Amino acid sequence: MTPSSALNRRSFLARGAAITAVPAVTALAGGAFAQPASADTLPDYAPIPASALGPALNPQGYYVGRVQKNLYWVTDGTYQAAFLTTRDGVVLFDAPPTIGRNLQRAINEVASSARVSNKVTHIVYSHHHADHVGASSLFGRNVVRVGHVETKRLLARGPDLGPAVPLPDVTFETRHTLRVGGERVELAWHGANHTPDNIFIHFPDHDTLMLVDILLPGWAPYDGFNVNEDVPGSITAADTANTYRWKHFIGGHMGRLGTRQDMAVYQRYVSDLIESIKQAVVAVDPTPFFAKYGNNSWAAVKTYQDAQTAYAAAPIIQKYTGVLAAVDVYTASTAFLLLESIRLDQGFGSQIHP
Template identity: 40%
Template structure:
């Protein structure tokens, strides 16, 4: 017997008018190019190339770097050669190419990287703190964590899913393609009962694209997730059969899950999944236990919404948190630490914006090139934020040095464009 109750729950209408849904932040950024050129000028800088460039090994064995806007020789040397002082080596090795472009690393240049003393010519990173290091992987190739007596989490390769065993069947939460073998195997280790329900946390393919493997089950999702799955036309992500807008209570075989939507966050439609009896919660791609946020906040639809989701999770009475990624499950302390970090990054970025006058940067570029002027301004803001966050957080969370600059740029744009008054 399956009893499902929710606020505004309805069977999914495959012919519903998706144009009625509120636009996501990414959608606003796309549509703004036609509707508001000034806004487009701002949003164009939300994903700077500077943070996405990487050193690459050529077929001949030598490493090279493809320059992007905002690069300097000192910056490249600092990121990839271990010291800004090695900029002269970089210049000497690429003198002909650089001199042909005024001696500066114009965007798109292919620069050879001199070997480091240890023979490496790639970017170095801070060591991971103990709380971020991978846990041992059992012979099965995945970790199976039992939460209470009926709730389980499966982790492999930095990705997680969960399932709830009931008297009448199994409820699966997410179906990552990277767990295509591990998740069914883990379920078989625990029970011979069939999967009867599948809950989509949100629509992103890295968490849901193997949903079709579970066959004809009851699939539950937020209405926004259903619309995005429909738009994806991905056979691996079958349409939900039940959708909701605010909250949904799922009672199956004596077990209960409470599904709720706090508003746009990592993704429009990304929901909170609460197992109250097991004192556990799952909210994917919001808190990464032991880690700083991923690049560009995981392409968050709403940076303010991610902060608000942290606030919500911090109020919950729970022992275990499942974040959908990294090597382990989280605790209430992990939620509080992540909340402290994202709040700190938001606050320090706000301080940097207040301390940085935008006007002079437009005088450094060709008249009318607002993109360039605004990029210089954002980079100056990030220059203030990055060292402060590194100083306060390196050693407390993993990968603070990896994406902080890009995340500061993303937060700066959110301060300016979203301008929330409650944070």
């Protein structure tokens, strides 16, 4: 296998980690995708803007770069982690399994160049999801792991997939200042957002904020508004992020760092989509859907909401194509989750029977 083909295969495997269950599910469903897919049958999407792409990966399938001073970030093009070198060792922030052992390789690369220790002494968990902390066990037991109290509780429920993720040794409820080797990192919980335990990781001496699974710089949100468990909290999280002082943003996903301009574009996208959804609630008449499906309520509701989300998504896709990558891929699913939130959390469109 040539280096380029090996890299392509590694990149494919990294990107495929999140969708490995799809063939089995679709085959069981007996749907159109039960047959092998081909380039001729798969849908076409808008080109990815160059502004959404990060630096090229090395032959091992990762990129490591300096954020500021002794703070570094690592990406495989889909996931991100960060690490801080100190006089007492290395503090790692998240350990995505798709990057896996390349985390230590990246640390070794920096440590060798900077002539500092490559030993990971601490790992900070942004939240409990295995796609961000599932490689924590690679660093052994003699590491201090830090996370929110809810992170420990959620991880303690037991592994659903693969080996267990080691529980945090140090936990906090609202705020915690982590001091290692003369460095300071401020950890804070501002309420549920993407998950009940997702935290803000602020590097005040490095002009950097790490907040995972909220803003994916250069990209539209992932399926279902990043699968956010608390939609109002996730929207508020972006506002909270702007109260911090930072120049560099680590979002946990995709191939580049973020900026305040990225945050502004993301917030406009969400705001525009919410406004478009509210217009759809008024504009789309439910009558034909319920007339056709009669007592099959789920069929009526599904097709009605599909029509609402399609109505809401169309102008947003048109507006942000070329601005945010893959806006045509997931905007409809994000619109659905936002529709449900403004309907259930805000009561928008609800009518009390006379």
